[in-house]
Amino acid sequence: MAPRLHRQRGVAVITALLLTTLAVTIVASLFWQQQVQVRSMENQRLHLQTKWILRGGLDWARLILQQDRIDNPTLTTETGAWATPLAETRLDDYVERERVANEKFDATLSGRITDAQARYNLANLAENGVPNPVQTQVFQRLLQNLQLNPGLAQAVANEVALSQPLPPNPSGGVPQPAREPLELIRVEDLLAVSGFTPQAAEKLREFVIVLPGRSKLNVNTAPPEVLASLVENFSVSQAATLVQYRVRAPFLDVAGFTNYLKQSGNALPAGLEVDVKSDYFLVLTHVKLDRAALDAQSLIWRGGKAPTLQWMREI
Numbered sequence: 001m002a003p004r005l006h007r008q009r010g011v012a013v014i015t016a017l018l019l020t021t022l023a024v025t026i027v028a029s030l031f032w033q034q035q036v037q038v039r040s041m042e043n044q045r046l047h048l049q050t051k052w053i054l055r056g057g058l059d060w061a062r063l064i065l066q067q068d069r070i071d072n073p074t075l076t077t078e079t080g081a082w083a084t085p086l087a088e089t090r091l092d093d094y095v096e097r098e099r100v101a102n103e104k105f106d107a108t109l110s111g112r113i114t115d116a117q118a119r120y121n122l123a124n125l126a127e128n129g130v131p132n133p134v135q136t137q138v139f140q141r142l143l144q145n146l147q148l149n150p151g152l153a154q155a156v157a158n159e160v161a162l163s164q165p166l167p168p169n170p171s172g173g174v175p176q177p178a179r180e181p182l183e184l185i186r187v188e189d190l191l192a193v194s195g196f197t198p199q200a201a202e203k204l205r206e207f208v209i210v211l212p213g214r215s216k217l218n219v220n221t222a223p224p225e226v227l228a229s230l231v232e233n234f235s236v237s238q239a240a241t242l243v244q245y246r247v248r249a250p251f252l253d254v255a256g257f258t259n260y261l262k263q264s265g266n267a268l269p270a271g272l273e274v275d276v277k278s279d280y281f282l283v284l285t286h287v288k289l290d291r292a293a294l295d296a297q298s299l300i301w302r303g304g305k306a307p308t309l310q311w312m313r314e315i
Helices: 002-071 096-100 133-145 152-162 187-192 198-204 224-228 236-248 254-263
Strands: 086-090 107-115 280-289 292-301 308-314
Touching: 002 107, 002 280, 002 292, 002 308, 133 152, 133 224, 187 198, 224 236
Parallel strands: none
Antiparallel strands: 086 107, 107 280, 280 292, 292 308
16 A cells, blocks of 8 residues: 555656646746737837937928028038038937936937938939930949949930830820839849849949939039049049039039039030039938837938928838
């Protein structure tokens, strides 16, 4: 009887241990699931809060751009107030709730505004479904200045033309819909053009853009590589000298720019238009809140009564 009793007691102990382990496992699993749900809710809250901070950053950018247009209605220069970056700024000290509750989050906002019309607008490569030869030559020279294959310019111009509506037919019909459009929205979309590589697209990133429509290059803000592409046989070093000149004496009108070119023995090609002011601007924003971070790029147009947001992309 004694051995049998010992076996029964052993089985009971093992069963109790198994039940205890099972209960602990279930409870731990429930706690883990609860913790995951809490963390997920916290992440969603932080993400929403970073979105609101980002919106505040865009309001700041619109206010600066609006004031700049009031102060300088006919001129946009690289030394304007809009070009001053917003250094990383802690937001904790500006939120009353956090001070009252004695809370401290690692909340910061930083950003900068850049002139979108300082870049070459790929939308200029065609008009009414037809490639523009003058603009195509400008893009060819830009590719050459960046040590890329200039032959790619015609391929991109053809794709841009295909994405545009055709002009009305002689009988007065409405424009036909776009033909096999290339969704050319950002630089990465150039990879859909035969011959473009990721390395080439990366080289072009800071020099080209796709705006909602045709636009004029701002010669007061464009970099040397882009300025040199405007005129044949105008080197990047000559354009760099021009950039140094305009820092001291920005071009007040297009005539001032063309006179500068004339003095150096150059001239804009017929049909190529430039400007000394801008309406499109890129806003780069970095928001950090506790463990959440958000980087975004936004396009603002200030050609209307008030600066308006055209698009916003997380990067």
